[in-house]
Amino acid sequence: MGELGQGLWDALRLLWLGDSALYEIVGLSLRVSGIALLISTLIGIPAGAALGLVRFVGRKPAVALVYTGMAFPPVVIGLFVYILLSRKGPLGSLPWEWIPRLFTPQAMILAQVIIAFPLVAGFTMTAVMGVDPSLRLQVQALGASRWQTTLAVLEEARTGVIAAVVAGFGGIISEVGAVMLVGGNIEGQTRVLTTAIVLETNKGNFGLALALGLFLLSFAFLTNFVILRLQGRSFD
Amino acid sequence: MNSAPSEPLYQLRQVSKVYNGRQTLAVDGLEIARGEVLALVGPSGAGKSTLLRLLNFLEEPTAGTIRFDGQSYSAGQGVPLRARRRVTTVFQRPVLLQRTVEANVAYGLRLRGGRQTADLAQRVARTLEEVGLTAMARAPARTLSGGEAQRVALARAMVLAPDALLLDEPTANLDPYNVGLIEQIVQRLNREQGATIVLVTHNVFQAHRLATRVALLLEGRIVEVAGAERFFTRPQDPRTAAFVRGDMVY
Numbered sequence: 001m002g003e004l005g006q007g008l009w010d011a012l013r014l015l016w017l018g019d020s021a022l023y024e025i026v027g028l029s030l031r032v033s034g035i036a037l038l039i040s041t042l043i044g045i046p047a048g049a050a051l052g053l054v055r056f057v058g059r060k061p062a063v064a065l066v067y068t069g070m071a072f073p074p075v076v077i078g079l080f081v082y083i084l085l086s087r088k089g090p091l092g093s094l095p096w097e098w099i100p101r102l103f104t105p106q107a108m109i110l111a112q113v114i115i116a117f118p119l120v121a122g123f124t125m126t127a128v129m130g131v132d133p134s135l136r137l138q139v140q141a142l143g144a145s146r147w148q149t150t151l152a153v154l155e156e157a158r159t160g161v162i163a164a165v166v167a168g169f170g171g172i173i174s175e176v177g178a179v180m181l182v183g184g185n186i187e188g189q190t191r192v193l194t195t196a197i198v199l200e201t202n203k204g205n206f207g208l209a210l211a212l213g214l215f216l217l218s219f220a221f222l223t224n225f226v227i228l229r230l231q232g233r234s235f236d
Numbered sequence: 237m238n239s240a241p242s243e244p245l246y247q248l249r250q251v252s253k254v255y256n257g258r259q260t261l262a263v264d265g266l267e268i269a270r271g272e273v274l275a276l277v278g279p280s281g282a283g284k285s286t287l288l289r290l291l292n293f294l295e296e297p298t299a300g301t302i303r304f305d306g307q308s309y310s311a312g313q314g315v316p317l318r319a320r321r322r323v324t325t326v327f328q329r330p331v332l333l334q335r336t337v338e339a340n341v342a343y344g345l346r347l348r349g350g351r352q353t354a355d356l357a358q359r360v361a362r363t364l365e366e367v368g369l370t371a372m373a374r375a376p377a378r379t380l381s382g383g384e385a386q387r388v389a390l391a392r393a394m395v396l397a398p399d400a401l402l403l404d405e406p407t408a409n410l411d412p413y414n415v416g417l418i419e420q421i422v423q424r425l426n427r428e429q430g431a432t433i434v435l436v437t438h439n440v441f442q443a444h445r446l447a448t449r450v451a452l453l454l455e456g457r458i459v460e461v462a463g464a465e466r467f468f469t470r471p472q473d474p475r476t477a478a479f480v481r482g483d484m485v486y
Contacts, residue, residue, distance in 0.1 A: 132331055
């Protein structure tokens with residue numbers, strides 16, 4: 001049996017036996033990326049809707065900023081967050097308790113929010129801009145308030161908005177550079193799927209690395225499955 | 237605040253609308269009585285649709301006052317949502333939500349806080365029956381033909397029982413069968429429920445068939461407003477006469 005076959009066998013064994021270290025890493029990955037995604041969604045969807053629907057002073061630079069953020073290398077974002085939160089950094093030097101410290105899950109969440117936010121906001125903006133402009137006038141004529149109008153547009157753009165959230169999730173769950181820098185890959189504390197895969201591969205533990213990889217693949221499959229189901233339903 | 241029934245539903249005074257420095261509407265005065273069908277006719281760009289948007293409070297006039305059911309709204313003053321919700325518009329192109337037909341018809345009621353109750357379902361079902369679409373209640377709106385979609389748009393407005401129903405060329409681009417159906421529905425609404433209707437149309441025959449009064453707009457101004465019979469048989473203004481004869485090229 002070659003290395004790949006042996007690795008797969010080990011991976012299946014670890015999954016079957018419920019290896020605690022493996023499930024701890026999976027749990028932390030989901031927790032960190034889940035919270036980051038929730039925050040990015042809560043601020044990204046309203047921001048994207050505002051950029052797509054409201055004409056205001058400074059909109060163009062804001063749109064340019066979001067587009068730049070969408071293409072920004074995550075590892076560079078990790079570097080910025082690292083500098084921000086380091087002891088002598090602009091945030092790290094502040095005494096406030098609520099500021100995340102380096103090498104903690106909170107620092108990883110902050111980095112992932114910065115990565116996911118432009119993706120969620122940018123794709124949401126594109127989605128709402130794709131909705132027939134006459135719809136807004138129509139729902140207003142039916143008595144919609146400003147908020148109800150925005151909600152109606154978001155509902156019509158729901159496939160694109162869901163895709164925005166999924167893109168955000170995909171962007172952070174599979175990201176390695178930023179979480180490695182600001183999390184430090186500390187066992188039991190900040191080790192997540194991607195950083196663990198790098199480490200275990202370097203150590204030659206292909207079984208564990210592959211098992212972790214299988215989890216990542218299954219998350220990708222599940223999110224795609226969910227989006228396809230939702231897309232199908234929205235066109236029924 | 238409801239005004240006396242004898243007072244017109246709408247009274248417009250010196251209402252104008254300017255877009256990008258260009259005046260598109262300048263109405264010195266216009267009254268719309270309760271229960272009448274007022275047809276607005278005129279060439280494209282005459283300001284008919286702009287006037288409808290002002291009557292539905294979707295836009296504010298640049299200057300002037302719109303008095304609606306005893307309450308005056310001046311330029312820059314803003315109109316409360318509750319006033320806007322007493323009027324609705326059916327546009328030329330029906331924009332339906334990506335939902336079922338019945339969900340589209342229930343939409344305006346839900347905006348007003350209507351919950352999924354038997355009463356709401358009954359109102360929706362009754363309105364769908366009035367427009368002849370009961371069988372399509374559960375169908376996705378996107379599967380409808382143009383005529384059916386326009387009837388859903390009409391049902392969506394009718395179910396709200398608005399004080400004023402504004403129709404912006406609702407039968408343009410429809411086949412004669414659907415034009416006939418929609419005209420029948422509008423006539424029934426006016427006769428049986430006393431609905432006040434303002435109809436924008438390019439079709440002078442339609443204006444003749446449906447309207448109590450007709451107003452001709454040219455370059456944002458009302459040239460003549462008169463009872464339908466007099467408007468078409470004894471127009472006072474030579475421009476109206478030219479329009480009625482079909483001599484006005486537009």
